[in-house]
Amino acid sequence: MPLIKDGRLAEDRWTPVADDEAIGADIDPIVSLERWQAEHETLSGRNRPIGLRLRSDQSPAAVAEEVERFDVIALEFPKFTDGRSYSHARLLRERYGFRGELRAVGKVLRDQFTFLLRCGFDSLEVADERLAEAFEEATSEISHVYQRATDPGAPIWARRHGPAALGSEAACTGS
Amino acid sequence: MANTRKKVDGTPQVVTANRLLEGDVVYLTASGGWTTEIGGAVVIQGDAAEAHRLAEAEQAVAERRVVGPYLMQVANDAEGPQPLSQRERIRARRGPTAGSTVGSTLRQAAVGS
Amino acid sequence: MYRYDEFDADFVAQRVAQFSGQVARRLSGELSEDEFKPLRLMNGLYLQLHAYMLRVAIPYGTLSATQMRRLAVIAREHDRGYGHFTTRQNIQFNWPKLAEVPAILDKLAEVEMHAIQTSGNCIRNVTADQFAGxxxxxxxxxxxxxxxxxxxxxxxxxxxxxxxxxxxxxxxxxxxxxxxxxxxxxxxxxxxxxxxxxxxxxxxxxxxxxxxxxxxxxxxxxxxxxxxxxxxxxxxxxxxxxxxxxxxxxxxxxxxxxxxxxxxxxxxxxxxxxxxxxxxxxxxxxxxxxxYFAPPAYPAAETHPAALRAAEDSDPGFAQWLQASLAEHREPGYGIVTISLKPIGGAPGDATAEQMEAVADLAERYGLGEIRVSHEQNLVLPDVRLSDLHALYQGLLDAGLATANVGLVSDIIACPGLDYCNLANARSIPVAQRLGERFADLDRQHEIGPLKVKISGCINACGHHHVGDIGILGVDRKGEEFYQITLGGRPDEQAAIGKIIGPSFSYDEVTDAVDNIVETYLGLRQDGETFAEAYRRVGLDPFKEKLYAAH
CATH class of the missing domain: 3.30.413.10 (Sulfite Reductase Hemoprotein, domain 1)
Structure with missing residues (x-):
């Protein structure tokens, strides 16, 4: 599937592997939470980067203590109407301090790109390469936001009052 | 929502949908067009005709003429096809049975009672 | 009331442009109906029984006269001359064409209104007390x-x-x-x-x-x-x-x-x-x-205008209207006036473009230019000088908006029902109209006293039937309309869910059934008890016995 990263089509060096599939010595795998938990020792012992894939019904709290082990975490959107991964992404970024690549996989629409970026995703797996061309427009249609989220963008209320109104404790964005 | 109701084999049916642009209720005609008059709808009986007409309707969806086509049961006598359920009777009359406000010319007697 | 600053205005303008783009992508075929549907819903655009329906937010039920006039323009130019005020302080237009929706949204944005999040699985229009402030x-x-x-x-x-x-x-x-x-x-x-x-x-x-x-x-x-x-x-x-x-x-x-x-x-x-x-x-x-919500500086007003007393004495219709429509204002000399959108025989919550304009004019002439929409599908003028009440009443009479039934049995909440709605199982509006006609005699309504009848055309309960003194729920029985009646619901701080009284009634029986319940109440009430108070004292049984005795 085409991958959009930092707003452009990007090479995907990661290989999603099924739970019963052998992991080749020369690949960087993305594994399920179940596999990660079952083969924790072996996977940690590999001398290569590793990625984790979470279903939308799997809370990232399960890996809260070990997020730094993953170079990429992929959060699934089984349907574009399943919005759990937006919250999971924010928790990973803002609470558990995940700084690696946060990837949205599954069903995501052009009209959701901005929401995804604002919740901390930085890469998107899309159904069609043409969506990469639409990325710029899709993420610039609405340039104002009313609430603080993971992204560093200042909400309208902060811009109304200037930096003084931000207070001493700005949101922890984890980045 | 628009749906296909359970049907007894051989019950006459018509295909209905809404026009994409206006939202109007329309019925598939024998020539593959769409009409707002249920009297002009092509009456379908049997599985083969059903499949053929539904395929025509899906084509119209692809051509962005209509949305949400479905089969609907009708009574079919000398007066032509007529809807059986209250919902379809109201759709077929192309407007509410009860007017918007006092003095409204839209106000008419209740359907089917 | 709140006014947009440049950020708010720009945000709404960008959202309109984004939605216009989505409509264009639908019309060009880039988006399928399945893909477009959640996008149009997030902007309040439904495909209903006969046509598209656009639901416009009236945040917390507050409108300026200018905004109300714009709603009238939209009703006239893009609809069939009327709009429907809903139980969630929104207004619905029943006949817009898909390609015209961007133009409607532009016209709304010019007066600081929008349809953002009036549908979809998101946070919807926030509602508030219609007497706020x-x-x-x-x-x-x-x-x-x-x-x-x-x-x-x-x-x-x-x-x-x-x-x-x-x-x-x-x-x-x-x-x-x-x-x-x-x-x-x-x-x-x-x-x-x-x-x-x-x-x-x-x-x-x-x-x-x-x-x-x-x-x-x-x-x-x-x-x-x-x-x-x-x-x-x-x-x-x-x-x-x-x-x-x-x-x-x-x-x-x-x-x-x-x-x-x-x-x-x-x-x-x-x-x-x-x-x-x-x-x-x-x-x-x-x-x-x-x-923005600081109370205005109210010009001093007479607290007991002699002319008001005189008008009440000489004009019994006015006196009756006043009794139903006027609520106490925090400022001496002023009153809060509820305008009934429930004329006898009308569709609850509907207003014509002309009526919207009349209300806007009256809000400016006799109020401070502000209008409220209640979840009971009525309009409210929040700041009327007591000395202006009679003139306001006459203005409302001219517009067909002076029905003296606020809070009474014919002030019925009703969803659009099967006449418009794709989800409905049965019609609501004609049931409300028949009830209105049955209880048309205003003297009888005032004799019955406060009584809330609420009608929903399906289990989604947009007509709030669960919280009506008398709730009516439309159900589908093999393609025919039936109505289940509940008693004793309350939406307020004494919240209660109505109880089902028994087997449901056909379309033709339901008016008699409600009449029967009202008669039972009149027969058993003590010392001016309201329906709700009497119900709390006696419960469901006496009503049930009388209602099903004849069956």
Whole structure:
């Protein structure tokens, strides 16, 4: 599937592997939470980067203590109407301090790109390469936001009052 | 929502949908067009005709003429096809049975009672 | 009232442009109906039985005369000359064409209105007490809070694809006119022992298929923590709310299945993590919004105008209208006037373009140019000088808007029902019209006294039948319309869900059935008891016995 990263089509060096599939010595795998938990020792012992894939019904709290082990975490959107991964992404970024690549996989629409970026995703797996061309427009249609989220963008209320109104404790964005 | 109701084999049916642009209720005609008059709808009986007409309707969806086509049961006598359920009777009359406000010319007697 | 600054205006303009692009992509075929549907719904555009329907938000039910005139223009130019005010303080246009919707949204944006999040599984239009800012019993104007929530919820990146729709209501007074206990979140303003104003937080109320009275999860939330606390509730719901079953997806089911104690613990735990982390509004912004709702400087007005007394004596129609329509204003010499959108034989909540313009004119002439929309589908002029009441009444008479039935048996709440709605099982409007005609005699209505009849055309309960003194629910029996009757529901601080009285009635029987219930009440009431009071004393049985005796 085409991958959009930092707003452009990007090479995907990661290989999603099924739970019963052998992991080749020369690949960087993305594994399920179940596999990660079952083969924790072996996977940690590999001398290569590793990625984790979470279903939308799997809370990232399960890996809260070990997020730094993953170079990429992929959060699934089984349907574009399943919005759990937006919250999971924010928790990973803002609470558990995940700084690696946060990837949205599954069903995501052009009209959701901005929401995804604002919740901390930085890469998107899309159904069609043409969506990469639409990325710029899709993420610039609405340039104002009313609430603080993971992204560093200042909400309208902060811009109304200037930096003084931000207070001493700005949101922890984890980045 | 628009749906296909359970049907007894051989019950006459018509295909209905809404026009994409206006939202109007329309019925598939024998020539593959769409009409707002249920009297002009092509009456379908049997599985083969059903499949053929539904395929025509899906084509119209692809051509962005209509949305949400479905089969609907009708009574079919000398007066032509007529809807059986209250919902379809109201759709077929192309407007509410009860007017918007006092003095409204839209106000008419209740359907089917 | 609130006015957009350049940021608000730009935000809405960008949203209109974005939606126009989505419509263009649909018309060009780039988007299929399946892809377009959630996008159009997020902007309040439905495909109903006969046509598209556009639902426009009237945030917390407040409109200026200018905005009302614009709604009239849209009704005239893009609809069939009328609009429908809903139980959620929105207005619905029933006949727009898809390609014209962007133009309608442009016209709305020019007067600081929009259709953002009037549908979809997101945070919907926030509702409030229609007497906000002028009610005698008010602690603080709830619209300040509602406007803060409106802004915060607009295109919220985390909470736009919730398990199901999400409705928030705010009341600033102990007498709850906003039905906060029947919302996903209800906020009731109160003072703590130190006199600080904050919120009592209610969660998990709702009507629909499973009516539930909300649970109180917090006795006092300081105002400064409003948004972080809402974030915490919504986050818990977004992560844990059921997504496997449409009918179990509302937060009320999560609260019930988790248990209110555990649910509260989860929310509080989440909140501890995010409070004081910059998600709440700074004080300066709260004060900025507050300033828009500061009470106007009311010119002094006579508190007991002699002319008013004289008009009451000489014009019995006026006296009767006054009795039904006038509520106490916090400012001496002023009154709050409810304008009935329930003319006998009319469709509840409908207003023609001409009527909208008449109300706008009257709001400017006899009020301060502001209009409210109530969840009971009436309009309100919040600031009328007592000495102007008779002139206002005459103006309303000319516009066909002076029905003296506010709060009475023919002031019926009704959803659009099967005449318009794709979800409905039975018609609501003609049932309301027949009831209106049956009880047309205003003297009889005043004799019956306060009585709320509420009609829904399906189990989604948009007509609030669960909380009517008499609730009527339309059901489909083999393609024919039947109506189930409930008694004893209440939306206010004494929240109660109506009880089903017995087997349902056909379309032709339901008017007689309601009449029978009203007659039973008149026969058993004591010392001026209202219907609700009498019901509480005697319960369902006496009504049931009389109603089914003849069957």
């Amino acid at each position: 002028v009610a005698e019993d008010e602690i603080e104007d709830p619209r300040i809070t509602a406007e803060i929530i409106r802004q915060w919820s607009s295109l919220h990146p985390e909470f736009t694809f919730l398990p199901r729709k999400f409705k928030i209501a705010v009341t600033g007074a102990p007498n709850d006119r906003a039905a906060v206990r029947f919302h996903d979140i209800g906020l009731q303003m109160l003072r703590d022992e130190n006199g600080e104003v904050g919120f009592e937080v209610w969660v998990g109320g709702g009507q629909g298929r499973t009516p539930v009275i909300a649970e109180r999860i917090r006795g006092f939330l300081p105002k400064r923590y409003l948004l972080s606390y809402l974030d915490a509730i919504l986050r818990v719901y977004n992560m844990l709310g059921r997504r496997d079953n449409l009918y179990k997806a509302r937060i009320k089911i999560l609260v019930q299945q988790t248990g209110v104690e555990e649910f509260t613990r989860l929310v509080e735990e989440e909140w501890q993590q995010i409070k004081d982390r910059g998600f709440d509004l700074p004080e300066a912004e709260r004060r900025r919004i507050e300033a």
